[in-house]
Amino acid sequence: MNDFIRQLARAEAAAHGRGGTRAEFGPLVAAHHGPGLPLNSAWHDGSASLTEADLLDFEAFSAAHDMPATLHLLSPAVNEVLPPLTARGYALTYVLHAYTHDLRDLPPAPTLDVRRSDDPDDWAALSAQGFGPGSEAVMRVVAHLPGTGLYQAHVDGQPAGTAALGLTAGVAALFGTSTVPDRRGLGVQTALLAARLHAAHTQGAALASVFATPGSASERNIRRAGFRLTTLRLTFTRTG
Template sequence: MSDPATRLAHAEAAAHGRGGTRERFGPLVAAYHGPDLPLNSAWHDGSAPLTEADLLAFEAFSTAHGAPATLHLLAPSVNEALPLLTARGYALTYVLHAYTHDLRDLPPAPTLDVRRSDDPDGWAAHSALGFGPGSEPIMRVVAHLPGTQLYQAHVDGQVAGTAALGLTEGVAALFGTSTLPGRRGLGAQTALLAARLHAAHAQGAELASVFATPGSASERNIRRAGFRLTTLRLTFTRNS
């Protein structure tokens, strides 16, 4: 298996923009999904150094869609790109921990009732209950992205948590994890992690990935599920 960070960068860029307007500028894959959505951004695929021409083209794409120029890079690509990003007026706005899991080593199967959902809008409504007010529009977009597999964990017959899975180039991306108010501490996140790892392995994926806010409860669950910290995802936004 090749370097996990390299595989992750390629897979995230390849998946970026499914279901939206998508353009490539050198190693950047830019996407636009609609007004004021955090999916409006670009991913650096790690294949080549970023050039000023790449950035100028991406900035024109962002301006044409009325979106801020926001891009994601994994840490191995940042040092080389940082002088150019600084010169173009970009500032670091967010950092996430990027974890990976070798799918040859799976955790135990979940003990809670975890099911696939074929109701994207219902899934999005439940997911938004966990993420909080104002999150349903973005979760509805996420639920309808091509290739997205939706999961729900149930406790006593009621939805306790939601999560999503997408497979690209043998890498399983785990995202959209949410626990409903009043259902926290019942093991929903742990069950959803395990269920998606087993599902990804059954579908031929070799590596799973997930991003986490440093120090969060989700990060602790991710570590317990056997994920290893691989690198950082750094988000830069150009000052207007």
């Protein structure tokens, strides 16, 4: 794993551990945020080998919080960690594309009205309109995570979309991007990406990162904003 990927893995793991109940097991940073939330998982920080003892401790933490033993890692780590994962009955369950953006090269400022939101619950409710039924509980958790900057885009004076930004060790993580269904196709995601890249640069970040579902409309917007595909985020869940 090169230094660039390791920096990204460390930042994601550190950010993952904010809020909720946090625990570390070797290179894994685990967090539990509430019953049944998809945020309940662990991140491999890229710093060390993953042992069977680490996994046993993580699985005990997961069982104590009634959550599946699910962990995320960046693909350069997979060759090293796959043997202990396979031995403990983990299977690959999800893949996302990981994109990065050098903040020395910014896109144009957004043309839509993008504002900071100071009402986390209002932001979460609007975000859930875009993500769909059943998403409001997790978006409320996201909105209240320490150190998270919340943004809303407006079209014709009406709220049209949401996004979030978190900074960790010089890396700006972009997440929580959602567009209200009847405002799609109007450049909302593009505006929210540009606004956060400029904000991250102003706040001293050198690099921005974002994850995308392969082949999605969000991925196309991310590529148009100047992000480059850097690696994969692999999710493993214990099934055995």
